[in-house]
Amino acid sequence: MPTYSSPGNYVIEKDFSEYAPAVNSSIAGIVGFASKGPANKATLITSPAQLIRTFGETDQVVGGQGLLAALEILARTNSIYFVRAENGTTATEASGLVSWGACPALQVSGLTPNTEINFYFSSTDETGTSNTPGGDGYKLNLTTTSTADGTGDLAADVLAAQAGIETVDWPWTAVSGFDMSSVYFVNTHAGKDAYLQVSSDGGFGTNAFNASGDATPTVDPVSAVKAGGYTVSGVNQDGGVYFVESLYNGAGYNASTTTTAQGVVNYGIKVKVDSRAGKYFNFEVLNEGVAAEAFEMNFEQSAGVKGYFPEDVVNIGLTDNVSEYIKASFKDSAGATDNAWTPPTLWTSKMTGGVNLEDSGGDLYRDANPRFVKMVDGTYSLSGGVNGDTAGGAITGDVRSALLGSPATKTGIHALDDDSLNISMAAVPGITEQQVQNELITLAENSQNFLAVVAPPEGLTTPQKAINWHNGQGDGRTASINSSYAAIYWPWLKVFDVATATDIYLDPAAYAISVMCHTDAVSDPWFAPAGLTRGRLTKPTDVEVILNQGDRDSLYQPGNAVNPIAKFAQDGICIWGQRTAQRTPSALDRVNVRRMMIQIRKMILAATRQIVFEPNDPLTWNRVVNLLQPAIDEIRRRRGITEFRVICDDTTNTPLRIDRNEMWCRVLIKPTKTAEVLVFELNLTNQSANLGG
Numbered sequence: 001m002p003t004y005s006s007p008g009n010y011v012i013e014k015d016f017s018e019y020a021p022a023v024n025s026s027i028a029g030i031v032g033f034a035s036k037g038p039a040n041k042a043t044l045i046t047s048p049a050q051l052i053r054t055f056g057e058t059d060q061v062v063g064g065q066g067l068l069a070a071l072e073i074l075a076r077t078n079s080i081y082f083v084r085a086e087n088g089t090t091a092t093e094a095s096g097l098v099s100w101g102a103c104p105a106l107q108v109s110g111l112t113p114n115t116e117i118n119f120y121f122s123s124t125d126e127t128g129t130s131n132t133p134g135g136d137g138y139k140l141n142l143t144t145t146s147t148a149d150g151t152g153d154l155a156a157d158v159l160a161a162q163a164g165i166e167t168v169d170w171p172w173t174a175v176s177g178f179d180m181s182s183v184y185f186v187n188t189h190a191g192k193d194a195y196l197q198v199s200s201d202g203g204f205g206t207n208a209f210n211a212s213g214d215a216t217p218t219v220d221p222v223s224a225v226k227a228g229g230y231t232v233s234g235v236n237q238d239g240g241v242y243f244v245e246s247l248y249n250g251a252g253y254n255a256s257t258t259t260t261a262q263g264v265v266n267y268g269i270k271v272k273v274d275s276r277a278g279k280y281f282n283f284e285v286l287n288e289g290v291a292a293e294a295f296e297m298n299f300e301q302s303a304g305v306k307g308y309f310p311e312d313v314v315n316i317g318l319t320d321n322v323s324e325y326i327k328a329s330f331k332d333s334a335g336a337t338d339n340a341w342t343p344p345t346l347w348t349s350k351m352t353g354g355v356n357l358e359d360s361g362g363d364l365y366r367d368a369n370p371r372f373v374k375m376v377d378g379t380y381s382l383s384g385g386v387n388g389d390t391a392g393g394a395i396t397g398d399v400r401s402a403l404l405g406s407p408a409t410k411t412g413i414h415a416l417d418d419d420s421l422n423i424s425m426a427a428v429p430g431i432t433e434q435q436v437q438n439e440l441i442t443l444a445e446n447s448q449n450f451l452a453v454v455a456p457p458e459g460l461t462t463p464q465k466a467i468n469w470h471n472g473q474g475d476g477r478t479a480s481i482n483s484s485y486a487a488i489y490w491p492w493l494k495v496f497d498v499a500t501a502t503d504i505y506l507d508p509a510a511y512a513i514s515v516m517c518h519t520d521a522v523s524d525p526w527f528a529p530a531g532l533t534r535g536r537l538t539k540p541t542d543v544e545v546i547l548n549q550g551d552r553d554s555l556y557q558p559g560n561a562v563n564p565i566a567k568f569a570q571d572g573i574c575i576w577g578q579r580t581a582q583r584t585p586s587a588l589d590r591v592n593v594r595r596m597m598i599q600i601r602k603m604i605l606a607a608t609r610q611i612v613f614e615p616n617d618p619l620t621w622n623r624v625v626n627l628l629q630p631a632i633d634e635i636r637r638r639r640g641i642t643e644f645r646v647i648c649d650d651t652t653n654t655p656l657r658i659d660r661n662e663m664w665c666r667v668l669i670k671p672t673k674t675a676e677v678l679v680f681e682l683n684l685t686n687q688s689a690n691l692g693g
Contacts, residue, residue, distance in 0.1 A: 018623070020607035020631035025525040025599050026517040028073050029416040029426035029450065031083045031403065031440075032066010033389035036252030039086035040411035042421055048074050053288075055084060056252030057267075059499040063390020063399065065430030068497070069510030072539070077517035081423060083415040086249060087402040091388025094253035096380045098242040098271060100299075101357055102370035104187040104196035107207035107215055120199045125275070126191030126376050189275045190374040192360045209372065211357040211365035213350035242310065242375065244271055244328045246385055247321060255381030266290075269325055269382045273375045279347045280308070281374050285325050293323055299373040300347040310375075326382075347372060395433045403428060403436045413439050416450070419605075423450045424525070424598055425516055427509040432457040434477045441581075444485035448601060451516075451580075451594055452486045453509040456562075458544065463551040466490045466562050470581070481561070484582035484594050487512065489563045489575065490555070491547070493540035505544055508565055511537050515575055516595070526596035526640035528578045528674045530563070535575035543567045552576060559583060563591075578674070593671045596640050603631055604667075616663050621648040624665050632667065643670040 004010060029042065035056035037043065045051045048071050052058075058067040070082055104123070123131045187196040198206075207215035246253035246269055255268035266289025274282045279300050285293040298308040311330070315322045350369045357368040390399045405412020413436070416426055426444065428436055437454045444452040456469040457476060465475060470488050472480040481488060489508040497504045512529070515537070519529040529535060547555070547564050555562040556577050563577030578591040587593045607627050614620045629646045636644060648665040657664055685691070 018607075018610070018627055020603050020627055023599055023602045023606060024079070024422060025424045025595065026077045026079065026520040027422050027424055028077065028080045028513050028517065029083065029421065029423040030066050030070045030073070030080055031085055031413050031416070031426070031428045032064045032069070032430070033061050033086075033387060034067060034082075034084045034250065034252070035060035035387050035389075036246070036248060036250035036385075037082075037084050038248055039084045039091075040405060040409075040415055042081040042083050042415045042418060042423075045070065045074070045080050045082050046078050051082065055082060056250065057499055058497070060252050061387055061389050063393050063395075063430070064428065065507050065510065066428070068504075068506060069427065069429030069513075072495075072506070072510045073514045073517060075539075076514040076521070081416070081421050083412070085402040085405070085412050087388035087398045089388070089398045090386055090391075091249035092384065092386045093245040093247075093249050094251070094255075094269065094382035094385030095243065095245040096255075096271065096382045098244055098273065098380045099191070099376040099378070100242055100373060101190045101192065101376060102209065102211065102213070103190045103372040103374055104194055105209045105372045106185045106196065106198050107209070108183050108185065108198070108200075109207065121185070122197040123187050123189075124193075124195055125189035126194045126378065128193055131188060184372075186278075186372045188277050189377055190372075191376040192358055195360075209370070211359055211363075211370055212368045213371040242328060242330060244326050244380070244382065246382055247323065247325055247327055249385060250387050251385045252387075253325075253385045254383045270379050271326065271382075272379045273377050275374060275377050279374065281377075283310070283313070283375070285323060286379070287325055292325060295323075297375070298347070299351075395431070395436075400433065400435060403431060403433075404439050413443060417443060417447055419447075419449065422602065424595065425453055425513045426450045427453045427507075427513060429507040429510050432476065432507075434479070437481075438479070441481065441483050441486045445483055448485070449598065450485075451591065451598065452483075453512050454481070454486060454488055455492070455507050455509045456488070456490050458492045458505050458507075460491070461545065463545070463547065463554050463562075463564075467554060467560055470560070470562055480583075481581045482583045484580045484586075484588040486581040487563060487579065487591050487594075488561060488581055489565060489577075491544040491565060493537065493565065493573070494542040494544070495540050503541070506540070511540065511565075512563070512575060516591075524635075524638055524640060525599050526592050526635065526638075526672065528590070528592045528676075529595075530575045530578040530591075532571055532574055536571070537565075537573045537575065540573050543573060558585065561589070578676075587671050587673075590674065592674060596635070596671060600632070600635070600667075600669075604628060607631065611663075616653065616658050616661070618649070620663070621653065621665075624648045624663075628665070628667065632669070639672055641669050641671050644668060 002012075037055040043054065045054065051067065051070055051074065055067060058071070061067060066082070070080055073080055125131050185196065185198050187194055209215055252267075253269045255266075255270045257266055266286075268288070270286040272284040272286055272291075274284070276282060279298040281297055283295045283297050284291050295313045296308055297310050297313050300309070310328065313322065314326060314328045321327055350371045351373060355368060357365045357370060359365070388402065390396070401412075403412050405414045407414045407417070410417060413428065416423055426440060428440055431437075432455060437452075440454070441452045444450050456466045460466050460469065460475060469475045469477050470481050472478050489512045491508065492505040493508055493511060494503055495506050496502075515535050516525070516529040519525065519527050519534045522534060527534065543565055546567055552564045552566060554560065555564045556579065561579045561581045561583065563575065563579055565573065566576040567573050580589050580591055580594050582589045588597070608624060611620060611624060614623075625646050625648050632641070632644050632646065635641055645668040646665065647668070648663075652664040652666050653662075
């Protein structure tokens with residue numbers, strides 16, 4: 001408390017309005033393979049469109065049903081975390097080479113200051129298309145000027161003002177010469193099939209630039225260029241030097257075009273180069289045929305100052321990247337990438353480093369050092385990306401390792417091990433491999449954050465096989481599943497897959513999680529996610545195995561823990577069980593109780609984190625009780641528990657615990673039981689019996 005030394009009015013504000021925050025119980029974690037998108041990272045997805053946009057089409061991946069299951073779950077909730085497992089042994093980025101080269105350029109010398117000269121231009125781009133406003137023979141009236149220091153000013157902006165045209169319309173660019181007596185004329189476009197033709201009615205000399213950037217005199221510097229002028233062709237790199245890769249691995253980045261009844265469908269990533277006047281060009285990234293990103297670039301930068309140079313714009317690598325889709329680097333003449341290659345200027349000065357350039361005549365200039373460099377206009381497709389998924393659907397050692405990930409690096413399944421994600425349910429849909437399922441269940445138990453939802457493999461034809469499987473007695477499983485943090489559902493469900501236009505069987509774990517999300521939306525997580533009120537499934541068209549009453553009894557009887565999915569003649573397909581995989585009879589052998597306890601634990605942790613480091617005395621104990629009691633009472637009012645008590649006093653906080661800097665609080669809960677077995681006793685009496693009432 002502050003100490004006041006003089007008379008006066010003072011105000012002290014204290015906040016006693018603390019309350020336990022709400023916790024979203026409908027966030028699912030899904031682990032699976034995908035054809036693109038970030039790998040080994042829990043990525044928040046809030047819509048089906050975002051899922052496809054981020055991780056690719058469902059038919060572009062083999063092995064597991066992660067994307068399909070995620071789509072089904074997103075139909076019942078608006079938040080999931082998708083973890084893309086990646087096999088680093090085979091996964092590769094899609095890539096492409098973007099050509100660049102020198103623009104056709106001509107140096108004009110022998111100009112007389114303060115003299116009016118008419119120039120005539122004709123130019124084309126890399127495709128041979130005319131690039132001259134007003135057609136061939138475009139005329140520019142140029143008056144050379146002197147500056148105060150006597151060196152002259154032939155800058156591009158002066159030419160623009162005198163020409164009376166916008167910079168973006170120039171078919172060429174004027175660049176100041178070394179002195180007032182010379183000027184460069186440079187085509188807007190680069191490439192070996194681009195050319196620039198310059199002629200004049202005045203006298204001047206010319207120097208043309210070859211692929212090595214050397215200015216070669218074409219006529220005597222003081223001679224006049226005759227009618228027809230001088231034409232110079234451009235050059236470009238043999239095979240491309242700007243190496244563009246997808247930011248992440250996967251075949252989903254491979255550019256392709258498919259014709260359907262609805263029209264032309266574009267897939268994958270492309271980059272498009274569109275030259276602007278002068279040293280500038282636009283660099284667009286096209287995703288699924290739509291412009292997703294646009295960068296303005298040039299090949300000039302001031303020493304020590306980052307500008308529009310491609311390396312500064314797109315950047316390189318995953319740790320310091322600007323583009324959300326690609327990374328890029330230059331390649332030297334030997335074909336190796338050199339990320340440190342950043343020459344200070346490639347416009348007015350010759351570049352350093354050397355590349356292989358080919359001119360329009362097919363002549364190759366090795367280790368050339370050109371100037372007036374730009375990327376060649378065009379659209380360039382990425383290809384060669386590989387998912388690293390389960391080729392043929394087989395779970396190999398590398399694929400298993402990709403799914404299991406590492407606790408140390410938080411990859412694969414262990415990417416879900418993050419309290420900030422607030423995941424309440426998790427699955428690896430379509431993967432029934434024992435080691436993968438066990439790892440997920442173990443993580444659920446250790447973190448206490450979520451319920452692991454699993455299923456027996458597809459193709460089991462009888463309930464006995466499903467029972468044997470979950471008891472570790474066949475069909476790929478050698479150990480039983482026994483955990484209150486796991487729930488097992490069977491059989492698999494037939495659905496129509498829009499992507500492939502075929503019927504497939506989908507892992508029931510996907511629909512179990514979707515029903516849990518639906519239960520949260522219409523009631524609360526402590527209501528049973530089963531039955532005709534909340535457990536009906538409307539999208540599946542059939543079940544893999546039709547279960548009768550005896551089958552359901554066998555799967556669900558004490559000692560077994562498989563939640564049957566029933567198909568009733570009139571009521572349709574419905575989840576007809578809510579056991580956890582715990583074999584010991586207790587309140588935690590039911591899914592609704594386990595989900596409620598996960599919810600209460602998260603709520604308590606969130607509400608009391610602010611208590612850490614507070615004095616361990618009765619005032620703080622009362623503060624804890626006042627925080628928790630209203631929140632748990634709200635669950636009681638909403639039928640989650642029948643009775644509870646919060647104790648935090650000197651009975652829970654003994655002197656020894658206080659000496660250990662520990663504060664203990666005991667919460668007693670009686671969870672509400674579900675009515676799963678309804679028994680109606682029918683009694684027949686004779687006519688003389690008195691039934692009362």
